[in-house]
Amino acid sequence: MVQASSVEVRNVDKFYGPFQALKNVSLSIPAGKVTCLIGPSGSGKSTLLRCMNFLEEYDRGEIRIDGKLIGYDAPGRKMSARNLRQMRRSIGMVFQQFNLWPHMTAQENVAEGLVRVRGMSKPEAMARAATELGKVGLADKLGNYPSRLSGGQQQRVAIARAVAMEPKLMLFDEPTSALDPELVGEVLNVMKALAAAGMTMVVVTHEMGFAAHVADQVAFLEKGELVAVDSPAGIFHAPKDERIWNFLRTYNERNSF
Amino acid sequence: MFSSKIFLESFEPLMWAARYTLLVSGLGIAVGLVIGALICMASMSKSGFLRGFAAVWVSYLRGVPMLVQLLVVYYLLPVIGIDVPAIVAAVGTTAIVASAYISEIWRGAINALPKGQAEAAVAIGMAPGDVWRRVVLPQAVSLSLPALINELILLVKASSLVSVVGIMEITRASQAQAGSTFRPLEVYLAAACVYLAINLCLAALGRYLEHRMAV
Numbered sequence: 021m022v023q024a025s026s027v028e029v030r031n032v033d034k035f036y037g038p039f040q041a042l043k044n045v046s047l048s049i050p051a052g053k054v055t056c057l058i059g060p061s062g063s064g065k066s067t068l069l070r071c072m073n074f075l076e077e078y079d080r081g082e083i084r085i086d087g088k089l090i091g092y093d094a095p096g097r098k099m100s101a102r103n104l105r106q107m108r109r110s111i112g113m114v115f116q117q118f119n120l121w122p123h124m125t126a127q128e129n130v131a132e133g134l135v136r137v138r139g140m141s142k143p144e145a146m147a148r149a150a151t152e153l154g155k156v157g158l159a160d161k162l163g164n165y166p167s168r169l170s171g172g173q174q175q176r177v178a179i180a181r182a183v184a185m186e187p188k189l190m191l192f193d194e195p196t197s198a199l200d201p202e203l204v205g206e207v208l209n210v211m212k213a214l215a216a217a218g219m220t221m222v223v224v225t226h227e228m229g230f231a232a233h234v235a236d237q238v239a240f241l242e243k244g245e246l247v248a249v250d251s252p253a254g255i256f257h258a259p260k261d262e263r264i265w266n267f268l269r270t271y272n273e274r275n276s277f
Numbered sequence: 278m279f280s281s282k283i284f285l286e287s288f289e290p291l292m293w294a295a296r297y298t299l300l301v302s303g304l305g306i307a308v309g310l311v312i313g314a315l316i317c318m319a320s321m322s323k324s325g326f327l328r329g330f331a332a333v334w335v336s337y338l339r340g341v342p343m344l345v346q347l348l349v350v351y352y353l354l355p356v357i358g359i360d361v362p363a364i365v366a367a368v369g370t371t372a373i374v375a376s377a378y379i380s381e382i383w384r385g386a387i388n389a390l391p392k393g394q395a396e397a398a399v400a401i402g403m404a405p406g407d408v409w410r411r412v413v414l415p416q417a418v419s420l421s422l423p424a425l426i427n428e429l430i431l432l433v434k435a436s437s438l439v440s441v442v443g444i445m446e447i448t449r450a451s452q453a454q455a456g457s458t459f460r461p462l463e464v465y466l467a468a469a470c471v472y473l474a475i476n477l478c479l480a481a482l483g484r485y486l487e488h489r490m491a492v
């Protein structure tokens with residue numbers, strides 16, 4: 021079992037100029053559980069996720085990781101860059117576009133943070149990276165550059181890179197959206213294993229199957245508003261809000277044949 | 278009648294003079310890379326003053342012909358009581374002009390990197406210095422390499438301009454040679470060959486480096 025964080029989002033507003041991307045969003049993410057954020061594109065789900073490690077600065081409200089406010093020391097007063105880095109060390113993030121560093125091998129990609137952030141020696145970090153890549157089924161790809169890996173393999177390296185830092189919270193920003201359909205499964209399997217190990221996971225996804233079967237709770241956003249938070253069964257089988265119903269109908273129409 | 282004897286004999290003094298061409302353009306780009314990096318940092322800094330300074334620097338140096346700048350530096354400095362040898366004025370002007378182009382090349386390369394590259398490093402808690410040294414710069418340098426080699430080739434050619442302040446580089450030497458032999462065609466053709474040889478070597482070096490650094 022991993023040590024897992026909880027996240028408390030309270031009354032968060034986020035503006036891009038005059039456009040309000042998040043409107044008074046509140047959401048509790050319990051430790052060790054999987055929370056999926058779903059909704060139409062432009063609904064603010066990625067923005068909300070990116071606020072949780074302060075890659076996106078929220079303007080009002082609070083986001084607390086294990087009770088500790090992220091990004092601010094107090095409302096309106098930014099946290100020091102050093103303290104923010106300290107908090108980010110225990111929050112892993114996986115991106116839609118993988119964002120592996122193309123000038124480093126798979127193993128170096130994973131080792132880099134261990135050396136620069138965790139202060140490990142290079143040999144120690146490389147050994148650790150090999151172990152982590154083994155866990156995601158890439159023990160034979162250590163020396164490959166990202167350009168020599170499939171999308172699914174790249175995303176698994178990216179997950180290993182995040183997990184190697186021993187985070188207590190993992191954020192996934194549409195981790196399978198850039199993948200060819202036949203490569204989605206291998207990435208979802210790695211994520212399921214992580215969930216089974218007790219990691220707190222927040223997943224922005226269009227994979228309704230994953231949300232339905234792996235999530236402990238599903239949050240539906242639309243136009244910057246959090247419309248509902250419920251169990252997967254509640255969201256998918258008994259949606260209480262018409263907007264969810266409409267979204268799921270469009271989704272099913274697009275994915276049926 | 279074209280004299281191949283004079284043509285061939287011209288090479289020795291011109292290749293000798295090529296030292297100055299290489300000195301001016303080589304030192305020019307070396308110092309220009311350093312100043313260019315500083316100007317690039319200024320242009321991307323949070324301070325409005327530094328950004329303004331970089332903008333003025335780049336637009337002045339790109340907007341005024343290098344020959345005019347060279348003459349300004351050469352004749353201005355003594356007026357304000359600074360006496361510099363011609364070679365210093367030549368290298369200095371070349372470096373400063375190059376810095377304007379180089380800073381833009383680097384800014385372009387850095388901006389061309391996907392935002393996610395730095396984000397992935399920031400997200401695991403990497404310090405800004407490490408993000409730059411380990412993630413942004415190595416990629417920006419290899420992305421900018423073709424443009425930098427191009428800039429170096431332009432500098433080799435532009436170094437012919439420093440002949441006006443009396444530096445005995447290829448162009449100046451060929452003028453002298455043409456004057457003493459009364460055979461300008463042969464001599465200038467030889468000068469063209471020397472420039473071409475230098476720049477073909479640089480282009481080959483560029484291709485080699487690009488190939489080596491490509492991932």
